[in-house]
Amino acid sequence: MTNSEVDSIEFCGGEPTIRSDFIQIIDRARHMGFRRIKVLTNGRIFSDMQMVIKSIEAGCYLFEIKIWGSNPDIHDYITQTKGSFWQTIQGLKNLQRLPIDKFICIRIPICRQNYMDLQNIIATIIPYKINRLILSFKDSSLPMRHALPYIEKSINISILNRVWILTENIPFCVMQGLEHHIHALYNVDKTPYEISYEYHENCKVCIYKSVCPGVDSQYLKNFGYQEFSPVIESKHPQDIKKLYE
Ligand code: SF4
Structure with a gap:
């Protein structure tokens, strides 16, 4: 559970929805005065329409759902749970079916x-009428340059479909030209993952150093810092810095 703002609360995990008192906890949060109640989930529980209705009635309107693949072969392989892909998709369908205001974010953890x-x-x-997508680079054994072409194409698809898309854990120097998709720029929820970041030799002269947290320490151990060339000049940093002020 995190509580980043006074009237916001986020339930993450593990998987918060497997608790038998999940609905009661949401209800309690609402009665405590939290107006913005969010759940970060695999979405499987919402394959049961009753659970969608109960969650919303209890006060949860913000859903962040993790998806690992476009089909059961990939998704279920990664989750190690047979049937999980179709349950998550059914959960999305059910959320979409309910004609009330809600916010649905899809989190895609990127891995090998x-x-x-x-x-x-x-x-x-x-x-499924998604409000926001987050591409979260999560695998410190996957070279970023391998994933980058797929990330760029994914951003283009989202833009064409008018869906807000952000990236997480990919530094500015790798995202040049796409900096405005970097999650850290916006006052939206922090990453649910505990990652320790560090600067490297090239960061010393990079114009983004004041707004960039650096690179995942484990990634640096695995691959070094050569792919993170410092940004010396860009038309974007002033605009980006203003977002932090
Ligand atoms: S060179 Fe360092 S400070 Fe600059 S964007 Fe890359 S990781 Fe961040």
Whole structure:
């Protein structure tokens, strides 16, 4: 559970929805005065329409749902749970069916097993009236440069479909030209993952150093820092810095 703002509360995990008192906890949060109640979930529980209705009646309107693949072969392989893909998709369908205001964010953790599937994942979920997509680079054993072409194409697909898309854990120097999609720029929820970041030799002269947290320490151990060339000049940093002021 996190509580980043006074009237906001977020339930993450593990998987918060497997608790038998999940609905009561949401209800309690609402009665405590939290207006913005969010759940970060695999979405499987919402394959039961009753659970969608109960969650919303209890006061949860913000849903962040993790998807790992565009099909059961990839998604269920990564989750190690047979049937989980179709349950998550059914959960999305059910959320979409309810005609009330809600916010649905899809989180796609990028890893070795799914990075080549990113565009297919985006194409699969966009019909479910998604409000926001987050591409979260999560695998410190996957070279970023391998995933980057797929990330760029995924961003283009989202833009064409008018879906807000952000990236997480990918530094500015790698995202040049796409900096405005970097999650950290916006006052939206923090990453649910505990990642320790560090600067490297090239950061010393980079114009983004004041707004960039650096690179995942484990990634630097695995691959070094050569792919993170410092940005010396860009037309964007002033605009970006203003977002932090
Ligand atoms: S060179 Fe360092 S400070 Fe600059 S964007 Fe890359 S990781 Fe961030």
